């Protein structure tokens with residue numbers, strides 16, 4: 787295992803293009819890497835009403851985000867709009883539940899396997915071929931996770947459990963990282979608060 791900082795991770799990610807993200811490069815890198823403790827601290831901002839999405843860095847090929855979870859926070863069941871999504875638990879524990887990839891129209895989702903609760907250091911992966919999922923903090927302590935998405939998206943489909951159908955939902959951030967043209971981190975800036 788190599789111990790890496792956020793800056794090491796961004797150095798690895800920045801030259802990657804669409805074809806690289808479709809290859810095994812990211813999996814191979816993550817399999818042998820562990821983040822230095824508190825690597826993502828400047829991006830850890832919680833909100834009370836729902837989980838927080840904090841953007842670390844984004845370009846046209848990927849986005850890196852830190853998600854924050856108070857006890858009881860959960861995402862709706864959602865897809866990933868054809869992107870690949872790598873997830874790492876930075877602190878606390880989170881519960882992941884996957885469902886079969888849905889079709890269109892009214893759908894009764896079928897769970898795949900059992901809900902899985904994972905702790906700090908765990909790495910997970912999902913894309914639309916594997917299915918849709920929800921993530922929740924079912925523990926009594928806050929949790930932080932790091933999500934790498936390739937490519938970046940501005941909306942995804944969210945499952946409405948009452949109408950049993952998917953709806954398109956625009957995504958937004960609680961905070962976003964501000965970087966200098968030379969790639970120096972400047973600050974984590976608060977965005978307009980929204981419901982997700």
Ligand SMILES: [Fe+2]
Nearest residue numbers: 864866871919
């Ligand atoms: Fe997700």
